Amino acid sequence: MREYYVLLGGFGSGKSELALNLAMERAARQACMLVDLDVINPYFRVTERQDMLDKAGVEIISPPYSMKKIEIMSLSPRVYAAFTPGEGTVIFDVGGDHVGAVALGQYKPNFSNIPADKLNILFVVNPRRPVAADFQSAWVLLEKIQGVSRLRITGIVNNGNMAEETEPEHLLEGYELVKALSDQTGIPVWGTCGQPEMLEAFETMAREKGLEEKYIGQLYPIEILMHRSWGKYLEEGL
Amino acid sequence: MAKKLMKGCEAIAEAAIQAGCRYFFGYPITPQNDIPEYMSLRLPQVGGCFLQAESELAAINMVYGAGGAGARVMTSSSSPGISLKQEGISTIAAAEIPCVVVNMMRGGPGLGNIQASQGDYFQAVKGGGHGDYHAIVYAPASIQETVDMMQKAFDKADEYRTPVIILADGLIGQMMEPVELKEAKDLQLPEKPWAATGYTPGGKKPRSVLNSLYIETEDLDELVDRLFERYAVIEKNEKMVECYNTEGAEYILCAYGTVARICKAAIRILGEQGIKCGLVRPITLWPFPSEAVHEALAQESVKEALTVEVSAGQLVEDIRLAANGIKPVQFMGKAGSRIPSAEEIAERILEMKRG
Numbered sequence: 001m002r003e004y005y006v007l008l009g010g011f012g013s014g015k016s017e018l019a020l021n022l023a024m025e026r027a028a029r030q031a032c033m034l035v036d037l038d039v040i041n042p043y044f045r046v047t048e049r050q051d052m053l054d055k056a057g058v059e060i061i062s063p064p065y066s067m068k069k070i071e072i073m074s075l076s077p078r079v080y081a082a083f084t085p086g087e088g089t090v091i092f093d094v095g096g097d098h099v100g101a102v103a104l105g106q107y108k109p110n111f112s113n114i115p116a117d118k119l120n121i122l123f124v125v126n127p128r129r130p131v132a133a134d135f136q137s138a139w140v141l142l143e144k145i146q147g148v149s150r151l152r153i154t155g156i157v158n159n160g161n162m163a164e165e166t167e168p169e170h171l172l173e174g175y176e177l178v179k180a181l182s183d184q185t186g187i188p189v190w191g192t193c194g195q196p197e198m199l200e201a202f203e204t205m206a207r208e209k210g211l212e213e214k215y216i217g218q219l220y221p222i223e224i225l226m227h228r229s230w231g232k233y234l235e236e237g238l
Numbered sequence: 239m240a241k242k243l244m245k246g247c248e249a250i251a252e253a254a255i256q257a258g259c260r261y262f263f264g265y266p267i268t269p270q271n272d273i274p275e276y277m278s279l280r281l282p283q284v285g286g287c288f289l290q291a292e293s294e295l296a297a298i299n300m301v302y303g304a305g306g307a308g309a310r311v312m313t314s315s316s317s318p319g320i321s322l323k324q325e326g327i328s329t330i331a332a333a334e335i336p337c338v339v340v341n342m343m344r345g346g347p348g349l350g351n352i353q354a355s356q357g358d359y360f361q362a363v364k365g366g367g368h369g370d371y372h373a374i375v376y377a378p379a380s381i382q383e384t385v386d387m388m389q390k391a392f393d394k395a396d397e398y399r400t401p402v403i404i405l406a407d408g409l410i411g412q413m414m415e416p417v418e419l420k421e422a423k424d425l426q427l428p429e430k431p432w433a434a435t436g437y438t439p440g441g442k443k444p445r446s447v448l449n450s451l452y453i454e455t456e457d458l459d460e461l462v463d464r465l466f467e468r469y470a471v472i473e474k475n476e477k478m479v480e481c482y483n484t485e486g487a488e489y490i491l492c493a494y495g496t497v498a499r500i501c502k503a504a505i506r507i508l509g510e511q512g513i514k515c516g517l518v519r520p521i522t523l524w525p526f527p528s529e530a531v532h533e534a535l536a537q538e539s540v541k542e543a544l545t546v547e548v549s550a551g552q553l554v555e556d557i558r559l560a561a562n563g564i565k566p567v568q569f570m571g572k573a574g575s576r577i578p579s580a581e582e583i584a585e586r587i588l589e590m591k592r593g
Contacts, residue, residue: 011245011248011272012243012245012414041412042268042269042352042408042412043269043352043353043408043412044412099275126243128240128241128242128243128416129242129243129244130242130244130248130252131248131276131279133242161243162241162243162416163243163414163415163416164416165241165416230380230413230415230499
């Protein structure tokens with residue numbers, strides 16, 4: 001039975017980054033499929049990492065024309081392949097905000113057939129992003145996304161970061177935000193993600209400050225694969 | 239305000255709001271849709287108005303209306319959409335109405351593509367619309383610089399009663415960088431006695447008429463003379479340029495916007511090989527910082543200059559005019575959104591050195 005991850009959240013909250021990291025991690029030990037369901041971004045999308053994903057053995061389902069460098073407002077019929085019986089992991093990378101999450105709505109009947117313990121619907125937050133930075137706006141966004149995607153979010157992810165200027169304090173800010181969201185909605189915190197050295201520093205801080213385990217969840221180390229930063233751009237191009 | 243991780247488009251929109259912009263009229267086009275998206279969310283929160291117009295032409299004429307009533311107003315688009323707005327920009331310039339127009343350039347001509355490009359240099363700098371007019375054109379190279387520029391753009395638009403263009407590219411719009419936004423404190427907007435804010439018969443304020451139609455030759459002549467007197471003041475006071483590593487350099491790179499940032503990386507590569515290369519980056523494309531370009535190139539140490547742009551040879555014309563033959567100016571660039579890498583630029587300088 002396949003296990004499913006659906007990544008939702010605000011624009012630029014780090015969904016694609018987490019999607020790529022999850023895909024690379026899973027592909028190392030089992031079958032893995034990544035569905036690019038982003039109808040928002042013209043560039044900086046997971047499909048641009050096709051070569052890396054191919055090498056790692058990740059099967060990627062992209063919208064038609066997505067590598068033709070035009071805007072994609074249609075979804076591939078191949079998305080339905082993600083719901084056929086099989087093994088391994090399927091990851092959905094969805095466009096930002098409720099606007100992007102709309103793309104999921106039509107798959108409601110398919111998601112309904114998946115047992116709850118195999119379905120991880122994650123809401124990614126970064127308190128340093130402008131639109132969903134505070135509890136109130138993040139909560140409103142979470143509810144809006146649940147509405148249009150026709151899915152119940154099962155976990156919240158703390159992805160506090162400032163790209164190349166990230167400090168452990170950003171994860172601390174994220175902790176406060178996911179804690180408030182979790183308390184309000186009853187949705188558990190799935191995890192806290194960041195580059196290994198940030199997670200390590202955050203762990204120490206968490207111990208010192210006596211942060212609650214349940215609002216930290218698993219510490220999920222990520223590598224920067226999906227960048228939008230200038231430094232990476234200079235090195236690798238878009 | 240604490241630093242935020244922002245997409246260029248969002249940062250521009252927020253910076254405009256901090257600068258007192260309360261009205262946005264636009265029509266969607268990639269890669270700048272995040273600007274109207276953000277404005278549609280934020281403007282109602284600050285008592286402003288976002289309106290998605292039925293076309294680019296409608297949007298720019300709404301800008302004419304709001305600007306004419308004295309409001310701080312902005313529109314944004316990307317290359318093909320900016321072409322559609324040109325009639326309005328010419329009219330706004332003629333009617334002396336302040337406004338800010340953001341162009342997140344994409345590949346052209348025609349519908350082109352949606353990748354970053356610099357193909358609208360001529361359009362922004364040499365007119366775009368019909369008739370004798372100019373717009374102040376700012377060319378930011380980073381998201382932080384764009385943010386810092388927005389306040390200035392609105393201030394200068396008001397000061398000179400002119401349209402101001404922010405000429406950025408899709409890369410600036412779509413990239414994410416940490417930025418610091420300055421919260422506007424007690425924003426004092428300048429008095430605009432000329433604005434059409436309503437007429438009371440018998441009142442003290444004379445009737446305000448904002449117009450670009452001057453049937454009599456003498457009247458039109460007078461308008462254009464007035465505009466060009468003002469342009470002379472802008473040319474005198476508003477030029478902005480960054481000279482990086484130019485003193486005593488052997489080669490000078492000339493570039494604007496994100497390409498200038500790539501040039502800086504090329505300069506580091508060349509420096510490691512013992513070649514001193516500098517960069518002249520015009521920040522205002524009009525008024526064009528000709529003197530700074532000339533001065534950098536006139537140095538005895540300088541052998542040649544290289545203009546780098548993501549277009550088929552536009553900026554290079556102004557660089558050559560500024561150089562006025564004092565040193566050879568080579569050209570490196572391609573249309574079709576082919577952004578050169580730092581290594582390619584460095585290699586070209588090495589080729590020039592080999593002769």
